[in-house]
Amino acid sequence: MADQDTTQDAGGRRLNTREAADRLGVKPETVYAYVSRGQLTSRREPGSRGSTFDPKEVEALARRSGRREPPATSGELAVHTGITLIDRDHCYFRGVDASELAAHYSYEEVAEWLWTGEIRRGIRFTAPHDALSAARRAVHALPAHSGPMDRLRVAVIAAAAADPLRFDLSENVVLDTARTLIPTLVDALPPQATEQSTAAALAPRLWSRLTSEPADPASLRILDAALILLIDHDLAASTLAVRVAASARAHPYAIVSAGFGALDGALHGAASGLAHRMLLEVLDRGSAAAVVADHLRAGRRVPGLGHRLYTGEDPRAHTLFELLEQVPRAHPALEAAREVITTTARHTELHANVDLALAVLTVASGMPTEAGETIFAVARTAGWIAHALEEYDEPPVRMRPSGRYCGPKPPQPLP
Known part of the structure; x- marks a missing residue:
């Protein structure tokens, strides 16, 4: 197929169009758009069936550009970023x-x-x-x-x-x-x-x-x-x-x-407010057991517990809990949060997330819900x-998914 060949130059191996697209996380046609805008330089080698690109120039563009649209073969939306990585809790x-x-x-x-x-x-x-x-x-x-x-x-x-x-x-x-x-x-x-x-x-x-x-x-x-x-x-x-x-x-x-x-x-964003109300109820009733039971009986999630990106405790919650230990007036709310965690653990293994730690701070400080x-x-x-x-820094209006129409088949009569 065209563009599948790679060639060598004095600086080492060059990339074909598909390889350049994969490095950038874009579609092959987007690579040519970069060339037309002067953001990439292409070269066609003798005997080659497609354009080739300098790997260093491609990497430099990838670093400048941050997130890129996924390759055409991707089955899900994946947006590349240089801001946050969540890895191993x-x-x-x-x-x-x-x-x-x-x-x-x-x-x-x-x-x-x-x-x-x-x-x-x-x-x-x-x-x-x-x-x-x-x-x-x-x-x-x-x-x-x-x-x-x-x-x-x-x-x-x-x-x-x-x-x-x-x-x-x-x-x-x-x-x-x-x-x-x-x-x-x-x-x-x-x-x-x-x-x-x-x-x-x-x-x-x-x-x-x-x-x-x-x-x-x-x-x-x-x-x-x-x-x-x-x-x-x-x-x-x-x-x-x-x-x-x-x-x-x-x-x-x-x-x-x-x-x-x-x-x-x-x-x-409002999840911490639910955790705030729950901690106030635990402090008012003097026990987490009845409060957790009410949530479980009603089929509701216990606020402030569990996060799909972490297998263990949310590291942000861990950091805030350690700091809250140093504030005496936070101890009652902190103890209530821990009781919620241990009580819920008898039924399902869920760890604290940042919303629960934030709720300890807001309850202990007399802040509103x-x-x-x-x-x-x-x-x-x-x-x-x-x-x-x-x-x-990305091509404009690239966040435009295609809708899959599932309504009545046209033509339909005028309503």
């Missing part, structure tokens, strides 16, 4: 253990590193005046019963309206948007305690908007660690929604809105931006 960001990052850096430092590859010690994200004013006005106009997630959804739209450069998708502008959008979301939330200076780190500013309880250094460290551990988790539903929006060249505010939309479900989802949403915004940056 560990979670790695760009090859670095997420728990190690949480032990040594702040959320802003890790977010900046995830976007640029550089650690900037002491970096602080600050909100621009116009965007923050617009977001606060929009949030203030909501009904009094509105929760923090309602406020985040409105704040991101208001911030977008205040940014005339939002349609500029050049990398530097997107990065500047990311550095200002996250603090705008946090600072637009109404303070529940003494408001922290906008020059402070993000974790204490978020803490003051989720609870009136005083923040001790150990608790702030846990919140910061939670933000880092939740930055990304491969192609979760909200991240896939973000990549679809970015594939259509939506601006960063719109891709975050897409993420918020997918996050709004009991099986994703939606606090875990809010922490999740703020944290994941940095990961969504990282995925958008990867997707902006």
Whole structure:
């Protein structure tokens, strides 16, 4: 077949079109599109029936491009990424253990590193005046019963309206948007305690908007660690929604809105709220047995347990539990969580996930039920931006699956 031959040159073995497509994770016709755009150089050797490519040039393009569409022979959607790897019950960001990052850096430092590859010690994200004013006005106009997630959804739209450069998708502008959008979301939330200076780190500013309880250094460290551990988790539903929006060249505010939309479900971002309610019930009733029994009797999953990507305990939960041990006021909620785990283990082998650890933090800190989802949403915004940056470097509108029509066979009579 054409393009199946390979040839040699002075620099070593060259790749044929199929091999280049496999290295890039794209269809063969996409390889020729790269050639036509000047992103790859092809060469036809004497006696060869197809084009050949320099392996180093192909590898360089693969590194620049991040995720690629799967080969035509693939039977499932597979999107390549350089952001998160989940392997052997560990979670790695760009090859670095997420728990190690949480032990040594702040959320802003890790977010900046995830976007640029550089650690900037002491970096602080600050909100621009116009965007923050617009977001606060929009949030203030909501009904009094509105929760923090309602406020985040409105704040991101208001911030977008205040940014005339939002349609500029050049990398530097997107990065500047990311550095200002996250603090705008946090600072637009109404303070529940003494408001922290906008020059402070993000974790204490978020803490003051989720609870009136005083923040001790150990608790702030846990919140910061939670933000880092939740930055990304491969192609979760909200991240896939973000990549679809970015594939259509939506601006960063719109891709975050897409993420918020997918996050709004009991099986994703709101899962920590279910675990929060369960822990409150365990503490109120004084025993986990009856609470777990109620869930099992009703055929419901026990919140905060099990994760399809981990065979054992979620490593993010393990890290947060270790940190929570250092906070005395967290011990009752922590003990309740452990009782839930041991009680459920008598019936089925399920391990704690990050939602249960997040629920221990929110219950122990006097935060509302939606606090875990809010922490999740703020944290994941940095990961969504990282995925958008990867997707902006891809061919546009590639996230376009083909529908398989199964409706009435046409022509049908006019209704």
